[in-house]
Amino acid sequence: MKTRDLVKIGLFAILTAIGAYISIPFFYVPFTLQIVFTILSGILLGAKNALYSQIVYLLLGLIGLPVFSGGTxxxxxxxxxxFGYIIGFIFGAFIIGKIIEQYKNLNIINVFLATIVGLMVIYLFGVTYLYIILNLYMQKQTTLFWVLKNGFLIFLPVDMLKCFIATVIGIKLKKHI
Incomplete structure (x- = not known):
């Protein structure tokens, strides 16, 4: 791995942390800009390095640095x-990078579709974890419908907009990186 790759990996780990600080609290899952930087890591770094950047972000938080939403x-x-969404960032960034690596010519449609697939992967981990933690650990006895509504459907329109913004920014930056 080259020094340049290590710098990019670290940069996107830090950008994801910064995205966590731009946060609007909402029930159990806040609105943040983490997804924008996770998606951009997939677009700009490729699958392997995007995966590494999100693992570094996760590890920074787990060792106690206040890099998660709410400064936790x-x-x-x-x-x-x-927390499941953070796990999802790792796999979502990897999938986005993997899909984009398959294209020779990037255009707004194929990059946007790749970001949507990555977003669905993030939701898969996030919503599943949300359901498990609320029901098994916190004993909240929430329904699957409630978790889908409050962990997925409410966020979907805003996150689709984030995917589009990340797509446009990613395509422009990819030409220069």
């Missing part, structure tokens, strides 16, 4: 209902 960090954050 530490091993105890694995018990937060929103």
């Amino acid at each position: 960090g530490g091993i105890q954050t694995v018990l937060k209902p929103s």
